[in-house]
Amino acid sequence: MTLSNDWIVGFIDGEGCFSFSLIKNENLRFGYQIQGEFTVVQHKRDIQLLYELKTYFGCGSVAVNHGDRWHYRVKNLEQFLTIIIPFFEKHQLKTVKKFQLPVFKEICLKLQAKEHLNETGFDEIKELVKKLSALKR
């Protein structure tokens, strides 16, 4: 099966999800871990398609989501910045997800610059995570 750029964009407009979560972790300075995700969930009947996405992007993993649903997921900051975000900057999304992408990128860049290690930076990232979430469908 060959996936075209446009098919991938259409499919991600339908089924993809860009998100960041704050995960409580008392061992960290501000009490939270900031974790990003690019995820596509499908019924296991279409698991082959998830593996095709993994091959296409050359990163991420395929695993059970819950029940008979599986996901393709990327969680690595460097892979967001070098693979996932550049792909969707080149091939523009058409749903409201196109407005999520620059916010998702801004969070990634702040994390890469270690801004989450100072209080102002951490608070700014927290606000961006809220903004990203509010843009979700």
Next chain:
Amino acid sequence: MTLSNDWIVGFIDGEGCFSFSLIKNENLRFGYQIQGEFTVVQHKRDIQLLYELKTYFGCGSVAVNHGDRWHYRVKNLEQFLTIIIPFFEKHQLKTVKKFQLPVFKEICLKLQAKEHLNETGFDEIKELVKKLSALKR
């Protein structure tokens, strides 16, 4: 906004639905109306995209689905046979929906041939509607 064929296929692989329902109607010979649907549901924020699909296919309608969700929907047998099905025969779906398309088409052809007006034909169509539904995700 310009929609490419591949984007549409990807988006429909994600969000589209091909279905037939049996709607109870005691005025009809076998007690049921057989109604087909090609539907895409989106949050109202992406209503523009639904209108783009309507323009692209040159048929169907956009309306409230429920709450803040809207749909683009085609319900006309001739439009299935002359527009929707030929499009997806030319531009192949990649999810299990590709297995639904020939069943959806078979039902359309039987309805076009008025096979639902005799008992054997009606029963065959009923079985195909079940088969289509079982292929759903």
